[in-house]
Amino acid sequence: MTGAADNTQDSYPQATEQHEHHAPTGFKRWFFSTNHKDIGTLYLGFSLLMFLIGGAMAMLIRAELFQPGLQLMEPHFYNQMVTVHGLIMVFGAVMPAFVGLANWMIPLMIGAPDMALPRMNNWSFWILPFAFAMLLGSLFMEGGGPAFGWTFYAPLSTTYSNDNTAMFVFAVHIMGISSIMGAINVIVTIVNLRAPGMTWMKTPMFVWTWLITAFLLIAVMPVLAGAVTMVLTDKYFGTDFFNAVGGGDPVMFQHIFWFFGHPEVYIMILPAFGIISTIVPTFSRKKLFGYHSMVYATGSIAILSFVVWMHHMFTTGMPLAAELFFMYSTMLISVPTGVKIFNWVATMWRGAISFEVPMLFAIAFIVLFTIGGFSGLMLAITPADFQYHDTYFVVAHFHYVLVTGAVFSIMAGVYYWLPKWSGHMFDIRLAKTHFWLSLISVNILFFPMHFVGLAGMPRRIPDYALQFADFNAIISIGGFAFGLSQLLFVWVVLKCVRGGEKVPANVWQAAEGLEWDVPSPAPHHTFATPPVIK
Amino acid sequence: MSKNTKLFKKLVIASVAMFAFAFALVPLYNVFCDITGLNGKPSLARAEVSTAVDLNRQVGVGFLTHVQNGAPFEVTVDQARVTVKPGEMNQVTFSAHNLSNESRTMQAVPSISPGLAAQYMHKVECFCFTQQILQPGEKVSLILLFYIDTEITPNIEELTLSYTVFDIVTDN
Ligand code: HEM
Numbered sequence: 001m002t003g004a005a006d007n008t009q010d011s012y013p014q015a016t017e018q019h020e021h022h023a024p025t026g027f028k029r030w031f032f033s034t035n036h037k038d039i040g041t042l043y044l045g046f047s048l049l050m051f052l053i054g055g056a057m058a059m060l061i062r063a064e065l066f067q068p069g070l071q072l073m074e075p076h077f078y079n080q081m082v083t084v085h086g087l088i089m090v091f092g093a094v095m096p097a098f099v100g101l102a103n104w105m106i107p108l109m110i111g112a113p114d115m116a117l118p119r120m121n122n123w124s125f126w127i128l129p130f131a132f133a134m135l136l137g138s139l140f141m142e143g144g145g146p147a148f149g150w151t152f153y154a155p156l157s158t159t160y161s162n163d164n165t166a167m168f169v170f171a172v173h174i175m176g177i178s179s180i181m182g183a184i185n186v187i188v189t190i191v192n193l194r195a196p197g198m199t200w201m202k203t204p205m206f207v208w209t210w211l212i213t214a215f216l217l218i219a220v221m222p223v224l225a226g227a228v229t230m231v232l233t234d235k236y237f238g239t240d241f242f243n244a245v246g247g248g249d250p251v252m253f254q255h256i257f258w259f260f261g262h263p264e265v266y267i268m269i270l271p272a273f274g275i276i277s278t279i280v281p282t283f284s285r286k287k288l289f290g291y292h293s294m295v296y297a298t299g300s301i302a303i304l305s306f307v308v309w310m311h312h313m314f315t316t317g318m319p320l321a322a323e324l325f326f327m328y329s330t331m332l333i334s335v336p337t338g339v340k341i342f343n344w345v346a347t348m349w350r351g352a353i354s355f356e357v358p359m360l361f362a363i364a365f366i367v368l369f370t371i372g373g374f375s376g377l378m379l380a381i382t383p384a385d386f387q388y389h390d391t392y393f394v395v396a397h398f399h400y401v402l403v404t405g406a407v408f409s410i411m412a413g414v415y416y417w418l419p420k421w422s423g424h425m426f427d428i429r430l431a432k433t434h435f436w437l438s439l440i441s442v443n444i445l446f447f448p449m450h451f452v453g454l455a456g457m458p459r460r461i462p463d464y465a466l467q468f469a470d471f472n473a474i475i476s477i478g479g480f481a482f483g484l485s486q487l488l489f490v491w492v493v494l495k496c497v498r499g500g501e502k503v504p505a506n507v508w509q510a511a512e513g514l515e516w517d518v519p520s521p522a523p524h525h526t527f528a529t530p531p532v533i534k
Numbered sequence: 535m536s537k538n539t540k541l542f543k544k545l546v547i548a549s550v551a552m553f554a555f556a557f558a559l560v561p562l563y564n565v566f567c568d569i570t571g572l573n574g575k576p577s578l579a580r581a582e583v584s585t586a587v588d589l590n591r592q593v594g595v596g597f598l599t600h601v602q603n604g605a606p607f608e609v610t611v612d613q614a615r616v617t618v619k620p621g622e623m624n625q626v627t628f629s630a631h632n633l634s635n636e637s638r639t640m641q642a643v644p645s646i647s648p649g650l651a652a653q654y655m656h657k658v659e660c661f662c663f664t665q666q667i668l669q670p671g672e673k674v675s676l677i678l679l680f681y682i683d684t685e686i687t688p689n690i691e692e693l694t695l696s697y698t699v700f701d702i703v704t705d706n
């Protein structure tokens with residue numbers, strides 16, 4: 001697509017040029033860094049840390065649910081774990097990982113020397129640790145942290161929450177500001193810094209999906225900031241946005257939240273689509289099938305995501321016309337999504353496929369994300385949703401799209417680009433072990449949730465009826481196995497960063513794109529003069 | 535660099551505008567619900583008395599009271615359900631009791647189910663129009679005068695008026 005694959009690296013002497021620069025080292029290097037590669041690494045490392053912390057919370061949740069009855073923790077603590085697990089995974093693990101990949105890869109893919117606004121880039125990363133320190137810190141304060149679910153519905157988060165809620169609110173504000181700054185940077189970089197000759201329809205898919213994601217972020221993160229601000233003023237300053245006695249309405253909270261919330265789920269999946277669209281052609285040794293339709297499908301998904309939010313609220317009561325509208329508009333989203341899946345399969349069709357680790361994750365993504373899409377379609381059927389809503393079926397749905405979807409795509413991307421970043425090949429045997437352990441355990445973990453959900457087990461409850469005991473024990477075992485498998489991932493990554501077999505510039509031979517023209521490991525400064533795309 | 539600054543400024547303005555939009559959603563939501571009557575909020579304005587009565591229809595009206603957040607009130611209604619003719623004036627008596635030994639202010643917030651029926655409920659007199667001050671231990675009778683609009687759609691045969699009672703001295 002970029003037409004650059006036939007260029008050898010010699011055509012870009014600047015890419016190999018060894019800079020004699022006196023960059024600061026250690027703490028100062030990272031804290032004051034404005035280099036897109038350093039900041040990308042920071043984001044990815046931070047995301048991994050959050051993934052482990054959020055994962056530890058999930059382990060506690062599964063330990064409590066291993067058997068019926070309350071054995072390990074108070075319900076209030078359980079609620080905090082469920083809430084903070086959700087917040088950490090969404091805002092601390094998945095979103096920063098994608099921003100990290102954007103930082104690393106977008107300038108390399110479009111032939112830019114760096115992000116367009118490097119100093120803002122530094123800010124947008126370095127405020128994040130404070131946000132999460134505040135969120136996690138509130139867990140240790142008297143009364144505990146947020147316990148109202150990651151969706152913080154009023155009046156749970158207003159009337160019934162404790163005084164530490166202000167810390168949650170400010171943490172979300174900071175996360176929001178960080179995401180908005182990141183999104184602005186991505187847009188300015190992509191719009192202004194593409195190499196000469198890289199027209200829109202030659203722009204790589206990952207760059208396209210991130211551009212659209214960044215617009216979604218700018219459209220909805222401020223709305224989330226507005227929602228938490230209203231919670232703050234309702235709770236502490238006597239406003240009545242969500243309080244009926246002063247003329248407010250708690251259902252309005254849900255409208256505002258899901259106006260943010262549904263586009264947010266696409267924020268977490270569009271970059272994943274970009275990664276998969278990059279990896280599948282490489283290991284099928286074919287061009288991406290239907291590049292144009294991929295771009296249009298991404299755009300339609302983004303636009304449609306603004307008109308489906310009420311599928312999260314079917315049970316709040318709405319007129320028949322609204323139920324029908326939101327049912328059909330939700331189902332409509334599966335059309336462009338289906339186009340994408342079709343295109344990936346068509347790319348693989350009759351390709352010379354090889355099953356390297358990134359491809360294994362990409363194929364698992366395609367299959368398992370589709371399962372998540374199917375359960376989403378079931379949930380979109382309004383009368384059925386009255387039964388499924390707030391059960392483990394919903395939990396199964398969003399974990400298929402988020403864990404085997406977003407998280408698997410991030411792992412696929414890390415395995416794909418890690419040799420480029422570090423200059424070493426990772427330990428393939430260990431990485432394959434990580435893949436197979438994850439694949440098997442993740443399905444033991446999330447697949448039975450469909451069944452207990454259909455049988456009526458409610459979500460967000462620390463105890464459950466006896467008939468769900470066997471399935472929950474299986475789910476917990478899958479959970480522990482999945483959690484432990486991720487330690488192997490950490491090990492593979494660390495080992496690869498420290499050393500390993502040296503790799504050439506084009507690590508995966510058939511890979512296309514400018515990022516494969518720079519040497520491995522990618523030098524600190526690349527594309528000081530832009531390449532020309534023919 | 536100015537190309538970057540220009541785009542940067544536009545995007546910052548877009549972000550600020552979307553933050554403002556979140557707050558604009560509040561009046562938008564209220565106007566939308568007012569026009570469509572979707573959220574079951576009846577009008578809090580005193581209605582004109584009806585001139586016509588539809589003798590051929592019967593509508594069941596149920597009443598519920600619900601004291602919020604352990605407010606120290608007991609609020610009951612003398613009839614849990616009445617059958618009325620559209621256009622005909624009806625009176626229902628509620629009684630409120632301040633269970634505490636302090637003076638308290640009570641606010642009742644009405645809500646109608648199904649939501650679309652709210653626009654057909656006209657209140658000529660209601661204790662929910664104003665705040666009620668109750669002395670320690672005081673017990674008062676509260677009057678609701680209402681009629682159902684003759685235009686009420688035929689598919690609504692039954693509606694429920696629910697009052698949520700708040701103690702606004704401690705709530706605000
Ligand atoms: C074919 C596409 C999809 C459809 C039709 C769909 C439909 C739905 C519906 C109807 C619900 C509400 C269920 C309920 O609460 O009763 C839901 C919940 C959810 N979906 Fe999806 N979905 C789709 C794709 C996705 C994707 C791609 C993601 C994220 C990557 C996602 C993330 C979520 C999350 C996080 C929730 C639960 C939110 C919560 O209540 O905590 N969905 N989905």
Ligand SMILES: [Cu+2]
Binds near residue numbers: 265
């Ligand atoms: Cu949704």
